[in-house]
Amino acid sequence: MNKKLIWAGMLATVATVAQAQDVASKYAATITPADLKKHLVIIASDSLEGRDTGSPGQKKAADYVSKHFKQYGLTPIATEADGSKSYYQKYKLYRRGWGDVYVKAGGQKYDLNKDFYLSGLLSTPGEVTVPTVWAGYGIDGTKYNDYNGLDVSGKAVVVFDGEPKDEKDNYLISGGAERSNWSGPSSWQRKVATALNKGAKYVFIISDNSGSEFDQEVRQRSVMARRINSMTMKPIEESLSNTAAFTVSPEIAAELLKTSTKNLDKLKQDINKSGKTVTKGRPAGSVMLKAERANEIIETENVAGFMEGTDKKDEVLVITSHLDHIGISPDGQINNGADDDGSGTVSILELAEAFSQAKAAGNGPRRSILFMTVTGEEKGLFGSEYYSENPLLPLSNTIANLNIDMIGRVDKTHENDPKYVYVIGSDKLSSELHAISEAANSKYVNYKLDYTFNDPKDPNRFYYRSDHYNFARKGVPVIFYFTGVHEDYHRPTDDVEKIMFDKQAPIVKLVFHTAWELANRDARIVVDSNKP
Numbered sequence: 001m002n003k004k005l006i007w008a009g010m011l012a013t014v015a016t017v018a019q020a021q022d023v024a025s026k027y028a029a030t031i032t033p034a035d036l037k038k039h040l041v042i043i044a045s046d047s048l049e050g051r052d053t054g055s056p057g058q059k060k061a062a063d064y065v066s067k068h069f070k071q072y073g074l075t076p077i078a079t080e081a082d083g084s085k086s087y088y089q090k091y092k093l094y095r096r097g098w099g100d101v102y103v104k105a106g107g108q109k110y111d112l113n114k115d116f117y118l119s120g121l122l123s124t125p126g127e128v129t130v131p132t133v134w135a136g137y138g139i140d141g142t143k144y145n146d147y148n149g150l151d152v153s154g155k156a157v158v159v160f161d162g163e164p165k166d167e168k169d170n171y172l173i174s175g176g177a178e179r180s181n182w183s184g185p186s187s188w189q190r191k192v193a194t195a196l197n198k199g200a201k202y203v204f205i206i207s208d209n210s211g212s213e214f215d216q217e218v219r220q221r222s223v224m225a226r227r228i229n230s231m232t233m234k235p236i237e238e239s240l241s242n243t244a245a246f247t248v249s250p251e252i253a254a255e256l257l258k259t260s261t262k263n264l265d266k267l268k269q270d271i272n273k274s275g276k277t278v279t280k281g282r283p284a285g286s287v288m289l290k291a292e293r294a295n296e297i298i299e300t301e302n303v304a305g306f307m308e309g310t311d312k313k314d315e316v317l318v319i320t321s322h323l324d325h326i327g328i329s330p331d332g333q334i335n336n337g338a339d340d341d342g343s344g345t346v347s348i349l350e351l352a353e354a355f356s357q358a359k360a361a362g363n364g365p366r367r368s369i370l371f372m373t374v375t376g377e378e379k380g381l382f383g384s385e386y387y388s389e390n391p392l393l394p395l396s397n398t399i400a401n402l403n404i405d406m407i408g409r410v411d412k413t414h415e416n417d418p419k420y421v422y423v424i425g426s427d428k429l430s431s432e433l434h435a436i437s438e439a440a441n442s443k444y445v446n447y448k449l450d451y452t453f454n455d456p457k458d459p460n461r462f463y464y465r466s467d468h469y470n471f472a473r474k475g476v477p478v479i480f481y482f483t484g485v486h487e488d489y490h491r492p493t494d495d496v497e498k499i500m501f502d503k504q505a506p507i508v509k510l511v512f513h514t515a516w517e518l519a520n521r522d523a524r525i526v527v528d529s530n531k532p
Contacts, residue, residue: 052327
């Protein structure tokens with residue numbers, strides 16, 4: 001073959017590749033810090049009241065996103081009951097909530113999520129009065145036992161949180177620094193089960209915190225305890241009607257037991273000193289309480305906008321974030337969720353706009369793209385779960401999912417190095433997806449791609465904790481973009497003023513360039529691994 005022709009062909013190929021890169025960069029440049037902020041001041045405003053799943057504020061956010069999808073020329077593909085097309089993929093959730101719940105002791109009335117919080121499920125629709133008795137730490141073991149010689153039948157048991165230590169600060173049960181399963185996040189369940197098996201009616205756990213620290217504990221726990229189930233899950237109210245623990249401050253516990261906080265401290269010290277529970281002079285009293293259930297059906301919706309591809313339009317790339325957050329705290333503070341996941345939601349809008357401008361100029365993607373903000377993430381990934389079980393487009397034709405959740409802040413590890421993003425899941429199902437992500441970053445963004453949380457042994461298990469996982473479990477390759485947890489996570493202080501838009505915009509551009517390559521390359525990426 002003529003060498004001149006060979007060189008001409010090679011130069012033409014290089015020119016074509018360079019031109020394609022220039023085209024991609026042109027539209028990536030439309031993703032700006034100013035535009036991200038323009039959207040976020042709306043999405044994370046007080047008027048949306050924290051976007052709690054199914055709330056009026058969440059629906060306002062859905063309306064904002066759908067209107068912009070329409071403005072960008074995206075097509076609605078969800079089907080309404082009357083057969084019309086919609087940007088909303090509607091589904092229902094079952095909320096297990098509380099009605100009138102209070103505790104009365106010492107002539108005082110204490111209210112749920114203000115003075116105490118409840119863990120678990122309970123149904124006591126009318127006020128009851130029961131005697132109370134102190135039962136140490138509520139432990140029934142061979143080395144240490146709080147129930148020896150104690151009759152708790154028909155009573156409310158009041159116990160310390162955690163487990164006892166000796167004077168050398170070693171746990172009594174293990175004899176060392178290692179705690180047993182009588183302490184920790186799920187230990188309340190074991191203590192409740194033990195007390196109920198011995199005939200107790202209710203369990204009160206005395207928090208180690210008091211004063212303002214306990215008030216903060218109540219606020220945080222009450223927000224996270226808003227139980228919601230998928231409608232596909234059978235409600236379990238009856239089977240778990242009394243598996244619950246009231247967590248109270250030492251001050252309220254003293255009223256329940258007709259004693260003082262000083263005496264409760266002494267009882268704890270006596271246990272630590274003697275290595276065994278106190279059996280004489282157990283404080284006791286009585287309590288009146290009511291725990292009324294108030295369950296409801298929550299209607300919510302994923303918001304999906306479709307861009308049809310050109311010559312490979314039957315294959316689809318799905319780009320997601322979650323639209324909802326945790327709403328209003330019991331004390332009336334609004335959790336605006338600017339980073340979680342307002343940052344992801346506005347990223348979806350910017351990505352949709354960039355691709356829509358490309359398409360309007362004749363540079364639309366070869367494969368189709370579905371831009372989607374889901375709901376129910378904060379309650380259990382329910383929106384993405386619903387989509388994975390009821391896909392608007394076949395999962396067999398879905399080439400990948402790129403998911404964005406919390407990319408507007410930095411964590412403590414990167415305080416002095418903000419040009420980074422955690423990349424999770426890119427190599428789990430497709431080595432090609434991982435390579436494309438790396439190449440896009442190297443060519444266009446040059447951020448540090450941190451794979452710390454991609455380690456299967458990572459205790460945070462972030463791979464399983466955002467919406468990409470419901471695609472991955474169906475065999476769809478995924479990438480999860482994340483910049484870590486910060487001090488304002490799930491707090492009213494997660495506000496727009498703290499978002500680092502200059503840091504966020506390059507991450508969104510990384511997603512854009514990765515999506516551009518996935519949507520326009522000749523061959524669909526292969527699924528060549530099956531990592532759990």
